[in-house]
Amino acid sequence: MRLVDGFISHDIDGIYNNYGHRCKNLQDVNFHNYILFVGDNLGLRLDLPLEETFPYMVSKKLSIDYYNLCVFNGGIDIIKHNLFLWLKKYPAPKAVVIASEFANALVVSDLNFSFIESAYLKDPIVSDMLEGANMCGFFTGRQFLFSHLIDNCVPCPIYQVLVKDQIPVISSNNLVNVVCDNSEQTLIAEQLYSKIKERIQLARRSV
Amino acid sequence: MRIHNKLLGQDANSCVLNFCSGDNEDMFAQNLKSQPSDWYYKDKEITYSYNKNGHRCKDLEDINLNNYILFAGCSHTEGVGLKLEHTYPYLLSQYYNCDYYNLSLGGTGIDAIEYNLISWISLIKQKPKFVVVQWPDHSRFLGSYPNYPSLIPNGSWMTDEFGKKFITSAEISGFFYARKYLSYKLITSLIDVPLIEIMFHSLSPYGSTHVSIKKLDLARDLSHAGIKSHQKITEDTIAYIGNKYMHERLHNPT
Numbered sequence: 001m002r003l004v005d006g007f008i009s010h011d012i013d014g015i016y017n018n019y020g021h022r023c024k025n026l027q028d029v030n031f032h033n034y035i036l037f038v039g040d041n042l043g044l045r046l047d048l049p050l051e052e053t054f055p056y057m058v059s060k061k062l063s064i065d066y067y068n069l070c071v072f073n074g075g076i077d078i079i080k081h082n083l084f085l086w087l088k089k090y091p092a093p094k095a096v097v098i099a100s101e102f103a104n105a106l107v108v109s110d111l112n113f114s115f116i117e118s119a120y121l122k123d124p125i126v127s128d129m130l131e132g133a134n135m136c137g138f139f140t141g142r143q144f145l146f147s148h149l150i151d152n153c154v155p156c157p158i159y160q161v162l163v164k165d166q167i168p169v170i171s172s173n174n175l176v177n178v179v180c181d182n183s184e185q186t187l188i189a190e191q192l193y194s195k196i197k198e199r200i201q202l203a204r205r206s207v
Numbered sequence: 208m209r210i211h212n213k214l215l216g217q218d219a220n221s222c223v224l225n226f227c228s229g230d231n232e233d234m235f236a237q238n239l240k241s242q243p244s245d246w247y248y249k250d251k252e253i254t255y256s257y258n259k260n261g262h263r264c265k266d267l268e269d270i271n272l273n274n275y276i277l278f279a280g281c282s283h284t285e286g287v288g289l290k291l292e293h294t295y296p297y298l299l300s301q302y303y304n305c306d307y308y309n310l311s312l313g314g315t316g317i318d319a320i321e322y323n324l325i326s327w328i329s330l331i332k333q334k335p336k337f338v339v340v341q342w343p344d345h346s347r348f349l350g351s352y353p354n355y356p357s358l359i360p361n362g363s364w365m366t367d368e369f370g371k372k373f374i375t376s377a378e379i380s381g382f383f384y385a386r387k388y389l390s391y392k393l394i395t396s397l398i399d400v401p402l403i404e405i406m407f408h409s410l411s412p413y414g415s416t417h418v419s420i421k422k423l424d425l426a427r428d429l430s431h432a433g434i435k436s437h438q439k440i441t442e443d444t445i446a447y448i449g450n451k452y453m454h455e456r457l458h459n460p461t
Contacts, residue, residue, distance in 0.1 A: 004286075006396055075392075077385070078389070081390075081392070084393055084397065090327050106335065106380075106385075107386075108385050109388050110384055116385055125318065125376045125380045126376070126380055129372075129382060130369075131369070132369045132372035132376060133377070135373075136350055136372075136373050137352050139363070141318070141349040141359075142318065143351075144349075145215075145318055145349065148322070149322060149325055152329060153326060153329035163306060180267045203346055
């Protein structure tokens, strides 16, 4: 991981844009009509070609642009950092889609912040940390605060993609959950598309 | 701690108390026995007046939002153990002849500060003259527990096995450094008015420059910084702001 223009992103690799995110370059995004994806592996699917990932498929189906701020093994701290920094710097998207596989992921650094990376799960210290965080209320407290921040401070509709039986990043009544039995991309894309479309139609009817 | 009107505050709101969790009655009774007969706090009353949001300051609607300073921090900035008039947020706002709002919450860490500052920026359109953030120990966090509506401040004082395990391993693994780094970067990016940072010199640093808190005396609880210390923080902050702006004017004469 690295910091580019304030955003946490991936190290340089051919599959990422010049900011280290898996989508087109920032300057090519239509900021008047786009969806923002935040999350981790679920919203990236590095094992698939870009065209077979649900962010690509949904945006194509909706004829709307998108930017993908997802970071591999990121977790809540990176989602929060990237999302609120984005909302400060750029025009609000038409919708925010949160797609996270590991709500309880943790990142680590050193005293001088000379690096930032995912905690290595096989490290016994990290195992202790995960167990402690789970039992002492840290994870639930972090989720509580982030959920309220999302509710209060995101100025557009919010969707959360959840794979069945996984811990949600956000627990809120103010967002639309898209629950899938598995992480099959076409299925997620179809469900997300219909939920977004439904909401747009409702909004149009109310106008 | 709980959410009142979208901001995180003390459980107690719209109330006036004679003691608070960090400066409680039992401790005061004990201190009365151990302190000399002319102890300053022997016959002084301290009131903790919490507004509708559970913060130790005026209600939001009574603040002049066109001329105010915003404070965020932990018990030191909340002013635990001190009369409101002796706290550095009060003294600074008097010096700058403006109002203030104090988001500080005793026992909390960077997660509470981050939550309240992001929420404030989103909810309150009028910007403060400047923001003062007093950074607490980076290992503090708010815990949430099943069937319990409030968030509980946790930190190095935790005695339960899992709490200690988490704090120790999060320190060794570098999680607290990463969390601090991300929150610090985010907060400093979102605040677009001057940001004044204050902290105890002994704590692991956040940014590159800050005003150091010097504990010259003790408050009523014999733990927090006292009257002289808050006076000193006020003076040092005024000098820091003066130098900062003098420096900026010298380098950006426009």
